[in-house]
Amino acid sequence: MFGVEGASSETTEPSRLILASASPRRRELLGGLGIPFEVVVAGVTEHEAEDADPRLMVAHNAALKADWVAARHPEAFVLGADTTVFLDSTVLNKPASLLEARRMLRRLAGRTHTVFTGVALRHVHRGVRIDEGVTSEVTFQAFDDATIDRYFQVVNPLDKAGAYGIQEGRELIIDRWNGSFTNIMGLPMEVTKQILTQVGLLADSKPPAASK
Numbered sequence: 322m323f324g325v326e327g328a329s330s331e332t333t334e335p336s337r338l339i340l341a342s343a344s345p346r347r348r349e350l351l352g353g354l355g356i357p358f359e360v361v362v363a364g365v366t367e368h369e370a371e372d373a374d375p376r377l378m379v380a381h382n383a384a385l386k387a388d389w390v391a392a393r394h395p396e397a398f399v400l401g402a403d404t405t406v407f408l409d410s411t412v413l414n415k416p417a418s419l420l421e422a423r424r425m426l427r428r429l430a431g432r433t434h435t436v437f438t439g440v441a442l443r444h445v446h447r448g449v450r451i452d453e454g455v456t457s458e459v460t461f462q463a464f465d466d467a468t469i470d471r472y473f474q475v476v477n478p479l480d481k482a483g484a485y486g487i488q489e490g491r492e493l494i495i496d497r498w499n500g501s502f503t504n505i506m507g508l509p510m511e512v513t514k515q516i517l518t519q520v521g522l523l524a525d526s527k528p529p530a531a532s533k
């Protein structure tokens with residue numbers, strides 16, 4: 322986890338939550354919490370450079386998406402996130418073509434890389450600005466081009482950072498991972514739950530302390 326800063330204040334305004342993301346994976350993961358939310362996609366251009374610091378890049382992009390939507394919905398909580406893959410000092414974002422996707426998978430094969438996700442929660446009227454970051458490590462099997470062909474038949478790599486999705490077809494390419502699985506999918510739920518609990522959108526799930 323990296324970079325925590327937050328504040329919240331009580332008002333009588335009813336709480337509304339917006340997910341600032343077009344990602345179906347983030348929608349599905351947040352939906353699993355059982356709290357109502359809407360989706361508004363931010364009209365921003367993300368900063369994506371191969372030589373960027375991945376920690377700063379995902380934090381910047383998550384904040385960019387959340388801030389854009391929060392400025393237009395100042396009465397709502399807005400959650401933004403950004404995910405990237407990092408190997409050998411290089412950021413691997415979404416591939417622009419199947420050829421680039423193939424090159425990314427060849428590069429990741431047989432190696433361990435890091436997945437970074439930045440999460441930002443905003444509420445303009447309540448002065449809430451919370452920024453969090455999570456990393457996980459993923460080790461790929463050593464596979465050949467025939468495996469990449471099979472993988473592309475089950476997974477669309479083009480909308481995914483690093484050209485893969487841990488949630489589908491992982492038996493073909495992934496050996497093991499360390500850390501949050503949902504971080505690798507695009508929204509680390511452990512930290513997301515913690516943030517939403519902090520601002521009162523989610524009930525504290527910790528069992529009450531035993532009384533003597």
Ligand SMILES: Cc1cn([C@H]2C[C@H](O)[C@@H](COP(=O)(O)OP(=O)(O)OP(=O)(O)O)O2)c(=O)[nH]c1=O
Nearest residue numbers: 342343344403404481482485486487505506507
């Ligand atoms: C590494 C990895 C990434 N991904 C996805 C998560 C993200 O959707 C995507 C990274 O791109 P992002 O820019 O983080 O997200 P997005 O463009 O899909 O959605 P938005 O910006 O509107 O929030 O890669 C997986 O689904 N599985 C994986 O294993």
